[in-house]
Amino acid sequence: MTPILTIESLCVTLGSKRILEDVSLSVSPGEILGLVGASGSGKSMTALAVMRLLPPGAGITGAVRLGERLLTGMNEAELRQVRGRDIGMVFQEPMTALNPLMPIGEQVAETARLHVPMSARQAAEAAREALDRAGLSGADGAPDRYPHELSGGQRQRVAIAMATVLWPSLLIADEPTTALDAGAQAQILRLLEEFAHSRGQAVILVSHDLAVISQVTDRIAVMQDGRIIEQLATLDLTRQAHQPYTEALLAAARLEPKRVSTGDADSAPVLEVRDVVREYPVRRRSWRRRMPPFRAVDGVSLTVHAGETVGLVGESGSGKSSLLRTILALDRPQSGEIRVHGERFPMAAAGSLRRLRRSIQVVLQDPYGSFDPLWPVERLIAEPYHLLEAPPGAAERRANVAAVLEQVGLSPGDARRYPHEFSGGQRQRIAIARALILKPAVIAFDEAVSALDVLVRAQILDLLQDLAQRWRLAYLFVSHDLNVVQCIADRVYVMQRGRIVEEGRVASVFGSPQHAYTRELLSATPRMRAPS
Amino acid sequence: MSRSRDRGRGIAFTAGAVITGVFVAMALLATVWTPCDPTAISIIDKLQPPGRHHWFGTDQLGRDTLSLIMAGARNTVGVAFVSVLIGLGAGVPLGLIAAARGGVTDEIVMRGNDVIFAFPSLLLAILITAVLGPGAVNAIIAIGVFNIPVFARVVRAAALTLWTRDYTLAARVAGKSRGRISMEHILPNLAGPLAIQASIQFSLGVIAEAGLSYVGLGAQPPTPSWGRMLNEAQSLTALDPLLALFPGFAVVLLVLGLNLVGDGLRRREGADR
Numbered sequence: 001m002t003p004i005l006t007i008e009s010l011c012v013t014l015g016s017k018r019i020l021e022d023v024s025l026s027v028s029p030g031e032i033l034g035l036v037g038a039s040g041s042g043k044s045m046t047a048l049a050v051m052r053l054l055p056p057g058a059g060i061t062g063a064v065r066l067g068e069r070l071l072t073g074m075n076e077a078e079l080r081q082v083r084g085r086d087i088g089m090v091f092q093e094p095m096t097a098l099n100p101l102m103p104i105g106e107q108v109a110e111t112a113r114l115h116v117p118m119s120a121r122q123a124a125e126a127a128r129e130a131l132d133r134a135g136l137s138g139a140d141g142a143p144d145r146y147p148h149e150l151s152g153g154q155r156q157r158v159a160i161a162m163a164t165v166l167w168p169s170l171l172i173a174d175e176p177t178t179a180l181d182a183g184a185q186a187q188i189l190r191l192l193e194e195f196a197h198s199r200g201q202a203v204i205l206v207s208h209d210l211a212v213i214s215q216v217t218d219r220i221a222v223m224q225d226g227r228i229i230e231q232l233a234t235l236d237l238t239r240q241a242h243q244p245y246t247e248a249l250l251a252a253a254r255l256e257p258k259r260v261s262t263g264d265a266d267s268a269p270v271l272e273v274r275d276v277v278r279e280y281p282v283r284r285r286s287w288r289r290r291m292p293p294f295r296a297v298d299g300v301s302l303t304v305h306a307g308e309t310v311g312l313v314g315e316s317g318s319g320k321s322s323l324l325r326t327i328l329a330l331d332r333p334q335s336g337e338i339r340v341h342g343e344r345f346p347m348a349a350a351g352s353l354r355r356l357r358r359s360i361q362v363v364l365q366d367p368y369g370s371f372d373p374l375w376p377v378e379r380l381i382a383e384p385y386h387l388l389e390a391p392p393g394a395a396e397r398r399a400n401v402a403a404v405l406e407q408v409g410l411s412p413g414d415a416r417r418y419p420h421e422f423s424g425g426q427r428q429r430i431a432i433a434r435a436l437i438l439k440p441a442v443i444a445f446d447e448a449v450s451a452l453d454v455l456v457r458a459q460i461l462d463l464l465q466d467l468a469q470r471w472r473l474a475y476l477f478v479s480h481d482l483n484v485v486q487c488i489a490d491r492v493y494v495m496q497r498g499r500i501v502e503e504g505r506v507a508s509v510f511g512s513p514q515h516a517y518t519r520e521l522l523s524a525t526p527r528m529r530a531p532s
Numbered sequence: 533m534s535r536s537r538d539r540g541r542g543i544a545f546t547a548g549a550v551i552t553g554v555f556v557a558m559a560l561l562a563t564v565w566t567p568c569d570p571t572a573i574s575i576i577d578k579l580q581p582p583g584r585h586h587w588f589g590t591d592q593l594g595r596d597t598l599s600l601i602m603a604g605a606r607n608t609v610g611v612a613f614v615s616v617l618i619g620l621g622a623g624v625p626l627g628l629i630a631a632a633r634g635g636v637t638d639e640i641v642m643r644g645n646d647v648i649f650a651f652p653s654l655l656l657a658i659l660i661t662a663v664l665g666p667g668a669v670n671a672i673i674a675i676g677v678f679n680i681p682v683f684a685r686v687v688r689a690a691a692l693t694l695w696t697r698d699y700t701l702a703a704r705v706a707g708k709s710r711g712r713i714s715m716e717h718i719l720p721n722l723a724g725p726l727a728i729q730a731s732i733q734f735s736l737g738v739i740a741e742a743g744l745s746y747v748g749l750g751a752q753p754p755t756p757s758w759g760r761m762l763n764e765a766q767s768l769t770a771l772d773p774l775l776a777l778f779p780g781f782a783v784v785l786l787v788l789g790l791n792l793v794g795d796g797l798r799r800r801e802g803a804d805r
Contacts, residue, residue, distance in 0.1 A: 328705055354707050362705050369698040372717045384706040434702065 002067065003028050004169050004202040005050065010062035012049055012226075019045050021226045023062070027170065029200040032192065034213035034234070036206075036249060037223035039424070039453045043206045046223070047172045050204075051087060052079050066170065085115040088163030092175040094155035097162075098147040104158045105131065105143020112165045130165035134158070135191060152316065153184025157191070164195055171195060174206040181315040181480040186524040189216045208453035210237070210253035211483065211526040222246045238528070252454035254528040255461075255487040268342060270441040270474050271304040271327070271360065276336035278319075278326050296322035298498035299336070304442055309468060309475040311489030311506065313482055313521065319498040320478045324446055327476070328362055329353065341441065358387045361435035365447035367427035371419040378415035381405070381434045388438075404433045407470075409463060425456035429463070436467065444476040449484055461488055482525040486510050494518045541799055548792025555786045558602050559609040568596035570603040571754040581774070588778050591761075592768055597778050603756040604779065607668060608786070611750070612737030614672045616730050619679020624726070626680070627687025628718060631695060632710040642688070645681035653678045654743055661749040668751040675740045679733050686729045691718050724801040728794050735790035742783050758782055 003026040012020040020042050027033045035043045048054055050064055052071065064071040066086055074082070083089075091097050099107055108127035112118065118126070127143060134157040147155055156176060163171055173192060177185035193216045196203045207213050213220060214234055222230040222245065230243045237250070278297035296319045304310045314320050325331045327338055329345055338345040340356045361384060364370045371380050378401045385391040392400065402412035408429040419427060428448060435443045445464075449457045465488065467473060479485050485492055485506070492509050494502040494517065502515040513519045567587075574594035582589045588597035630641040648656075657674035664670040694700065694717070703713045744750040745759030753760070758779040765775035 330701065330704055357705065357707050362702065364698040364701060366698050370702055372699045372721065374720050383703060383708075387707040431702075 004067060005204075006063075006065040007046075007050070008063040008065075010046070010049060010064060011060070012045060012054060013059040014055065014057065019058075019226050020049065023223075023226075023228055025221055025228065025231075027202040027204060029169075029202055030196055031219065032196045032203040032205060032217045034205050034207065034217035034220040035223060036208065036210055036213050036220055038208060038249075038455045041223040042226040043208075043223045044174055045226075047089070047174050047204065047206050050170075050172065051083055051089060053083075081115065084111055084163075084168070085166050086168050086170065088166075088168040088171045090156070090159050090163050090171070090173040090176045092178050094152060094159045094179070095147065097159050098155060100147050103144045103146055104136075104150070104161075108143075108158070108161050108165050111162045115166060126165055127161070130161040131158070133164065133195075134161040135187065136161065151184070152180050153187060156180060156184070156188055160188070160191060160195075167199060167201065170202050170204070172204045172206070175208070176205070177212060178207070178209075182482065182521060182524040182526075183315055185212070185526070189526075192216060208455075209526075210249050210454070211528045214253075214528065215526050222249065249454060250528065252458040255458070255483045267306050269303040269305050269339075270341060271302075271476065272339040272342075273300060273302045273323075273327060274337050274339070276300050276323065276326055276333045276338065278322050278331060279334050280322075295498055297326060297333070300495070300498070300500055301336075302493050302500065302503070304474045304476055306441065306474055307468065307472040308491065309477060309489045311485035311492040312476065312478045312495060313480065313485050313492060314495035315480055315521070318495045320480075320495055321446060322498075323495070324362075324444055324476075324478055328360065328444065329357065354387050358384075358438050359441045360444065361438060361440040361442075362444045362446065363428070363431045363435050363448045365450055367424040367431065367451055370431050371427065373419055375418075376415070377401075377405075377417055377419070377430055380419070381415070381430065381437055384434060384438045400437065401433075404436050407436065407467065408433045409459075423456075425452055425460060428452060428456075428460055432460075432463070432467070436471075439471065440473075442474045442476060444478065446478050447480065448477075450479065450481060457484070464488065482510070482521055483527070494521070541796065544792050545796025545799075548789045548794075548796060551785055551789025552793055555605055555782075555789065556609060559605040562599075562602040562606040566596075566599035566602045568599045570595060570599035570756045572596075589772075589774055591764070591775055592772075597775070600756045600761060601758070601778055601782055604758040604761060605782065605786075607745075607751050607755060607757045608738055608741050608783075611668055611672050611675065611741040612734050615676035615679055615737050616733050618672070618676030619683045619733055620726070620730065623680040623683025623685075624687050624719070624722075627684040628691055628714045630684065630688045631691035631718070632714045638688075641684065645684055648678065648681045654740060657740060657744060658747065658749060661744060666744075666749040666752055668755065671741055671744050671750045674744070675737050678740075679737070682733060683726070683729060686725055687722060690722050690725045694718050694721055724797070728797045728801060731790050731794035731797060735787045735794070738783065738786050738790070 005025070005027045007023055007025040010020055010023040011018065023046055025033070035046060037043045049060060050071070054060065060072065062072065066082065071079070071082065098104070105124060105127045108130050109120070109123035112126045113123045124143070131137070131143065136154060136157050147158065150158065171192070176192070177188050180188065189212070192203050192205060195201055205213060205217055214237055217234050220232055220234055220237065221228050222243065224245050230246050232242065241247070276297055277295065277299055279293035279295050282291040282294050298319070300323055302310065302312070312320055312323070322331070326333045329338070340359050343352065343356060345356050378398065381401045381404060382397050385397065391397070398415070401415050405412050405414055410426065410429055410433070419430070422430065431448070449460050452460060461484070464475065468475060475488070477485060477489055489506050491504065492506050493500050494509065494515065496517045502509055502513065502518045509518065510522060513522055572595065577590050577594035578592050580590045588601065590596055591600070626641050630638040657671070657678065660674035660677065661670045664673065691714070700713055700717055703717055708716070741750055742759040742762070745757040746763050748760070748763070750759055751757040761779040762776055765779070769776055
């Protein structure tokens with residue numbers, strides 16, 4: 001069978017830097033090829049090089065063929081015809097890929113009309129079909145809806161409809177599910193599978209996570225430092241030994257629980273949440289009718305003991321973040337109470353509030369937004385010192401920041417640098433250092449490893465376990481990723497629509513889930529099979 | 533292609549900075565020295581063409597046009613600058629408070645802004661100077677009042693985006709008050725948008741000052757001002773068109789320079805994001 005796409009010794013340079021080195025690949029009809037590697041390994045660059053969407057100034061050598069046609073020999077006008085018609089592309093962030101001011105049906109139809117002469121009615125019909133195929137039918141997929149009315153998963157479906165409206169022979173999906181929770185991720189992957197198998201199209205799925213890639217692909221190409229170091233059939237992935245780098249990716253995707261619990265369920269809890277209700281006012285539709293408030297957190301209770309790691313899981317919109325904000329005393333609950341070391345927390349007087357805040361610190365999701373870009377690392381890490389009555393002087397502060405930087409695996413010299421000089425994983429280490437500086441009893445993590453690639457994620461999880469054992473820290477780990485929670489937590493709470501639907505030890509909840517919602521979450525979570 | 537366009541933008545910004553710099557330097561120089569006394573009347577020398585003694589010639593009263601332009605720059609640049617300071621001084625805190633507190637405070641501040649915005653700016657400036665009486669100080673007040681809501685809006689909008697960043701959340705977990713976070717984290721990150729807006733308001737201030745003194749509500753005689761020079765030259769355009777050309781050019785050139793600076797700053801700001 002002639003391959004749909006052939007790449008022969010593709011090299012890309014940017015300035016004096018070699019970004020891709022001798023990349024050769026091919027994809028056959030009906031095949032899904034996985035392209036896997038850590039961030040910076042060149043997998044996205046390969047995808048962009050196929051479309052010839054490289055940054056200005058990039059040099060390209062080698063050959064890229066789509067069927068018989070040589071893409072590397074085409075000029076810009078010819079390439080524009082290929083993009084969108086013969087090759088469709090889906091990106092990580094569905095919101096930025098869509099025009100917020102245009103109804104979704106029109107956006108899909110526009111893509112069609114750009115390439116093939118057809119009437120507005122024909123285009124609308126094609127758009128309708130494409131949205132249907134992408135699983136957006138009925139009221140959800142009404143073509144007159146706008147991107148902001150849709151969920152992340154639905155927006156990604158629109159992006160897929162746009163990319164596939166003209167039945168391109170090749171679809172490239174670059175981390176299409178990384179920004180989505182497990183349920184939406186499973187649906188999108190199924191959609192890619194259907195597309196590849198329906199009419200003999202080919203799909204390239206780019207991701208850092210082998211657990212995701214291995215769900216749907218037939219073959220996997222592993223990239224490191226701009227080279228393809230290994231190509232293998234997905235079935236062989238867990239059967240035989242591979243390159244060390246592939247093994248590392250595999251281990252990181254597998255996330256084996258290796259935690260030695262330091263928790264003591266009999267000790268007094270460090271954090272107690274009892275019957276907390278958090279409501280948000282809903283905007284009135286008319287001045288006469290008052291809308292009932294939206295109950296984001298509906299009577300939640302949970303406890304965290306010293307040295308224990310507690311997971312809080314649920315899909316986006318389940319109320320996890322609202323609960324966390326209430327626990328951190330950023331929002332006031334409508335009712336219920338939160339106790340830290342047995343003392344009532346958010347409603348406490350300002351003085352004791354400051355004292356109690358010292359016991360609970362936070363690490364947030366976005367390694368890029370968590371730091372004021374104008375502050376050096378030392379000042380950022382020392383910010384929680386504001387909670388002390390007598391903050392340490394400059395010399396002591398510097399020594400403490402240096403010590404905590406070493407604990408999180410950075411060097412003391414990093415204190416003088418600025419956040420933009422660090423990678424995503426390093427920034428999360430800085431965020432952990434900021435949370436550690438006051439030696440709190442509890443650290444809350446809000447999707448703290450979701451934005452990291454698997455190798456970095458594994459390192460951060462190791463670090464957290466070390467720190468927990470060394471300082472007997474308790475963690476409250478909020479995440480939509482069940483694999484991560486299973487890896488790190490002792491106990492877990494499952495949250496759905498503002499309520500805790502199931503709780504218990506990780507092994508029992510994930511081993512024999514009682515609630516239907518927990519089972520649903522578990523089945524949607526991509527798993528790496530253990531080696532047989 | 534894009535690189536040469538980038539270079540073109542760089543040149544535009546530099547040109548704008550140079551033009552603005554020359555006018556500011558001229559205004560500063562005029563506080564201590566001008567070629568001739570700009571208020572000295574000498575009927576014998578009236579309406580002379582540009583020459584060795586009077587580079588830009590003289591007006592109908594024999595005053596040296598170059599000295600008048602320089603002294604006028606002092607007046608115009610001074611008025612526009614101080615009115616930008618008024619706008620910054622009142623508008624920035626208002627915008628920060630509105631963004632930090634939200635709710636009713638936000639409503640009050642922003643609706644107050646709307647009230648000022650609802651008036652055509654030059655008309656209200658004329659009204660203010662008409663009530664308070666003409667003069668440079670009242671022109672500053674009139675123009676400055678209009679700058680307040682402009683800066684308040686820019687600051688509020690930009691601050692609201694910054695408040696959604698996680699670092700403000702981290703600062704709150706560190707026990708900092710919203711006021712303190714506004715000063716430590718929000719305000720320093722607003723330097724870019726504020727510089728852009730300041731250059732735009734500066735150029736609008738130049739136009740407004742020229743307009744006010746043109747209708748006789750700005751600096752009063754004998755203080756030289758570009759607007760009044762234009763007014764006086766109006767009846768003499770047939771006789772000596774150069775008289776109107778010099779102050780007109782001065783206004784256009786300074787406004788152009790300031791706008792080029794504003795554009796350049798905006799591009800640089802955009803490139804950072």
